[in-house]
Amino acid sequence: MKIQILTLILLLSQFCFAADDIALPSYETYTKLKQSFKHFNKIRSSNSKGFEKTKIAESTIGLPQEYLDELKTFNWTGEFSDRKTTEFLLQKTINPKLSVLNDNDMQTLEGGFVSGDIYKVKATDQSGEEHHYFIKYLRTKTILVSKGRCIGEQANLGFLGKNKKTTEIDTYLKITLPEVICKYKYQGEKKVCMILPAAAGQSFSDIVKSNDSNLINAAFMALGTALGKMHTQHRHFKPDSHTSDTSPRTATDFLNTFVLSHGDLHGQNVFYDPLTEMIFFIDVETMANSFDKDGLPSSPICYDMLYMLLMSPRKFGAYMPVNQWRPFKEFLDTYIQSYAIEERIGIYDYLIDCFNQAASIKFVDIFKLFKWKKGISDSETVDGAEALAGYVKSLKRGLDKKPFVPSTYKSRSPSLSHRTPISGTATDAIEGYYKQLGKSSSSSSSSSSIDLVEESSSPSVSVLRKKLAQSGVLNDMHTKRGE
Numbered sequence: 001m002k003i004q005i006l007t008l009i010l011l012l013s014q015f016c017f018a019a020d021d022i023a024l025p026s027y028e029t030y031t032k033l034k035q036s037f038k039h040f041n042k043i044r045s046s047n048s049k050g051f052e053k054t055k056i057a058e059s060t061i062g063l064p065q066e067y068l069d070e071l072k073t074f075n076w077t078g079e080f081s082d083r084k085t086t087e088f089l090l091q092k093t094i095n096p097k098l099s100v101l102n103d104n105d106m107q108t109l110e111g112g113f114v115s116g117d118i119y120k121v122k123a124t125d126q127s128g129e130e131h132h133y134f135i136k137y138l139r140t141k142t143i144l145v146s147k148g149r150c151i152g153e154q155a156n157l158g159f160l161g162k163n164k165k166t167t168e169i170d171t172y173l174k175i176t177l178p179e180v181i182c183k184y185k186y187q188g189e190k191k192v193c194m195i196l197p198a199a200a201g202q203s204f205s206d207i208v209k210s211n212d213s214n215l216i217n218a219a220f221m222a223l224g225t226a227l228g229k230m231h232t233q234h235r236h237f238k239p240d241s242h243t244s245d246t247s248p249r250t251a252t253d254f255l256n257t258f259v260l261s262h263g264d265l266h267g268q269n270v271f272y273d274p275l276t277e278m279i280f281f282i283d284v285e286t287m288a289n290s291f292d293k294d295g296l297p298s299s300p301i302c303y304d305m306l307y308m309l310l311m312s313p314r315k316f317g318a319y320m321p322v323n324q325w326r327p328f329k330e331f332l333d334t335y336i337q338s339y340a341i342e343e344r345i346g347i348y349d350y351l352i353d354c355f356n357q358a359a360s361i362k363f364v365d366i367f368k369l370f371k372w373k374k375g376i377s378d379s380e381t382v383d384g385a386e387a388l389a390g391y392v393k394s395l396k397r398g399l400d401k402k403p404f405v406p407s408t409y410k411s412r413s414p415s416l417s418h419r420t421p422i423s424g425t426a427t428d429a430i431e432g433y434y435k436q437l438g439k440s441s442s443s444s445s446s447s448s449s450i451d452l453v454e455e456s457s458s459p460s461v462s463v464l465r466k467k468l469a470q471s472g473v474l475n476d477m478h479t480k481r482g483e
Contacts, residue, residue: 113139207272259301
């Protein structure tokens, strides 16, 4: 019995914070935040299944047969992967005066689960000005992900390209969308490729690696301003929440407020251009999932923040914990300033609750045969959530910032935290705590027919291999080139 009590105390210690802080958020806040994430994940899962029945997106154009005939004279291999065929595509679809001058102006990049090959292209117009594009292919032979996920990217980008809200957002936050989505057949195989403009500036991952503390902090401040504008200018209040349509005032109000989100916000998907001080979002097809079936915002306010926190060890290395999470704090400073004065107390309390509960939140990646849950359980990011909760409290109390001496970027290393990972989850401990108080936890959402693989940050190789071997996917898996 003593061992069980000690284990419970240790588990709770990963979630509880300094003595002058509230040990646990209210049970109502805790359950509502979990429910909002479950609801958002349900929308994403439903969208993915719905795309299975979709044949082709309306925004796709077919390459004329005369183009395909002309391409054959270039010894075309079916993809725009060399200088001549890429120049031909850009001239026919974007600007007839564009030229790809050298073979080294074409660079092959590695695709992901959804993307096939990706090519980075430098083209020059008649005035000598350079333009940078990415040509991105969707997989026709899927690996791990469903056909619906591939078609979904195409359909989602088409949806965002026609959405009025995206145009409004683009005035202060650049959403990188395809200039062209085209389909064609090559030797009987259907292909879909996209031409996207390259984002200006550098990715946040590269900016952090630069060790330029002024540039790093400026980038995070700009992101806070941009995301704050998107959240305050495009938000939706839950119909039965009794929240004012013009001004949410309390943490509960903000729990009932839904916004638009990137959906996959990490250091390689957000860029900052110091010349214009503009933020660019790339790989934005996930953003379409933050619209519900009625076109209204459906994402929890804290979704992008907690996701970037989750991905911080992979994308920023050890820079954030070594530097006391200063860039994230700069982000929170400017983010909160986007809210009206009368809304500040409410957003402070909401964010404090969210960071206090960060270890209990689960993000879901949707694969072909299973859903993979991941959460903030890395000891450094748990510490980061604690530090950010404390920082928001200091902002609420009006305390001045402490002097800061920047450190240097370090690649991912063994944990810098004093904490030792403990088996189990903070969620289990908290729910047990409330049960002891005589409060039953809210019933979990109905189990899916798809197995759930739950890992701290990524599934182990053995778990994935076992799952894939059982399904037979390993035996049928094609190579990157489909050979």
